[in-house]
Every structure is written in structure tokens, then in C-alpha cells.
Amino acid sequence: MSVTVEAVETRALGTTARIVVDGPGIDEATETMVAELEVVEQACSRFRADSDLSRVNDNSGQTVRVDPILVEAVEIALRAARVTHGLVDPTVGAAIRLLGYDRDFSAVVDGTPARKLQAQRIPGWRGVVIDPVRATVRVPAGVELDLGATAKAFAAERAASRVAADLGCGVLVSLGGDIAVAGAAPAGGWPIRVTDDHAAGLDAPGQTIAIQSGGVATSSVTVRRWLQGDQARHHLIDPATGFPVDGPFRTVSVAAASCVDANIASTAAIVLGEEGPGWLRARHLPSRITRHDGRVVLVAGWPTGGPNR
């Protein structure tokens, strides 16, 4: 094992970023990662008034010229909706805002005022129009995009690929627990702790696995929770109701050929509930699913070994 653990953590897209390089150049790698994440945040943040995404949401019903990065991010979000038949849908923006998550999460944790809400299906991704040639995005009037489900994974992949290309070595980027690797993996692969909360530390309860390529992503209803009045809320929205998912699983981790695909799959499985394991199995996506009572189900070749507690 020759992993040079030069962990650098910073804030980006409302979460923590970590970079690991299998070789020299951690300072240069960190600079590149931070710059890449800043580009994505400037385009895709829902909480920056001057971001391209905010301009699209503020001008719903109109075609808005944006940074090509946002077009790419929306394209990825629309693909997520398409391949999951709407289980992972970027048009949850208004729903999650009405639930009280309307500013950076660090300002939400203390709770938001009670609000009477009714279950309502979200508008749906089919009304979103992008034009990659003209770099424009248009959402139907009243529709708001939230790219939180896929933008972190997209950003992690971009950063990892860029750093690997610059340094010519293996790189791991973790953005809020969405992990992308690029370049040659170290001997034995990249050792990764899979757990409920990415911020709980590398020795948190969970399992240690190694991956060679692609990415790992975890979706969990145990984090990013807040109170709206006396109602507990979390950030994973069921498109069928516009309310937080109320399913049997607390955490789903997925390994895929890319961090984005892992993220899409883990989110979809949480929304699907009991049908999630079969859905993941059908797609050959190795997955680790934890029920609320702590029981774990392993799917499609996820290993049983490794420190597992």
C-alpha cells in the first residue's frame, strides 16, 4: 500500500471536500480541486443569489443563458431522472424549500417555523429544457431546480479527473461522502470506510472496502435533518409526495463505474424502499443497504469481509 494520505478538507457545495493522492503533489492537487469545486458551486448552488442556478430558478418560464457547467450539471440531473423513471428528479427545489431547507444547511439545523403542507407530486423533470449549444436552461413557470442529488458527485468526478490528468497519478476526491477516483489505483485499491455519516470519522461504525476505479456514493436519511415546527425533516425527497422519504432504509451505499451513477443509484434505492435491493441487483450495482434497525443487506457482489461493525 503506497497511498500518500494528504487529507485536505475544505467546504464546498455545502459540505466537506477531501482529496487523497497516491504520490507527490498534494498542494497542487488541493489547489486544483478547490478551483474545480468553486466553478461548480458558482454555477450550481441553490443558496448563492448570484449563481447560474439561482438565475434559472428566479426566471422560471424563461430561457436563461448560463455557464456551460450548469448545462452539463442539469443534463446529468435529467439523465438521473430518466434512468430512474423520476425517482431522482431535480425539480424538487420548491418542495425542499417549502420544507424549510431554503438556505445553507448550517443555518437550517436550528429549525424552521411550522408550516402546513399537503402531499403533492413534484412538477417533474420532463418540462426542463436545455440547449447545450446555446448554453441555455429553461424551467417551467413556478418550477425550481435543486441539483443537490447529483451535483456533488459531478463535482467530485470533475475534480478527480482533472487532478489525475495534471499529476499523472491516482487520485481520490470525496465530496460529502460521494467518492470519485481517477488514475491508477494504489496496490490493493482505495480503502474506504462506508458508514451512515461521512463526517463521523474514518473509524465510525460501518465497513471498510476497497475500490479500483469509478466511485462510491452513500445516501442516508440520518444526516441533514432538521425540525420544521415539531416535524422532523430530511433532505431526501420522495417525488411522489414532495415530503421526505419515509422508507425502510436509513442508509444505502453503492459502487458504480462513476461517482455520479453511484449517487443516482443510492438515492433511487432510498426512495424505492423495499423494491430498492431488487432494483440495484437488476443493474448489477454492488450495494450495502442498512435498515433502520441496523440490519444490513448486501447486493450484487458487495463484499462480506473487511472491518465490519
Added chain:
Amino acid sequence: MPRKSRTTRDTGLRQVKTTTKWLAGGAAVLTGFFAVWEGRSVHSASASTPTPPVAQSQSPSASSGTDNSGVSQDPGYDPSYSNGNLQAPDYAPAPSYQPPVASSGGS
């Protein structure tokens, strides 16, 4: 050469020619038969051992059921499901006993 000897020679040559023709024809038929038989055997072997979606060398266990840690292994691939567009990894994750360098969890 006497007439009788010539007749005998011609008769022998005809028999040789006929025998050669049958042998050549039989060889061709047998060649075709074995080619078809071999092709079917190879096809059957391929069909009964589909390429796994992820490298099995990285998967430590293919067993089903629940181990003594309370972790259950979902049964394997069901070909009746459709495949979708999400891409499985080239290699399944492997168990690791190295100190982790990153954590994947909710955020």
C-alpha cells in the same frame, strides 16, 4: 497386352476410382458433421457460463443467506430484470483491512 489382362486392369482401376470417390464423400460428410457438433458444444458452453457483470475475483463470497454478524447477502443476478443505463463498476468492491483514506456516508 492380352485383351483379358487389359480388361482386368480396367476393372481394377474402376474399383479404385469408385472406392476413392466414396472415401472422399464420406470424409466430407464426417467433417461437416463434426464441425456442426463442435459448434453446438461451444455455443452451449458459452450460454451456460455468462460473463459476470463484475469481476468475480474481487468478490469474496457468492453465498446467500445471513452470516453470524447479522449481515445478509442478497441473491445473485436475476436475468429477468432489465438493465437500465447506470453502469456497474469494472470490479466489485473488495474487503479491505487497510486504514481507510476516506469515508463514504450521508452528507
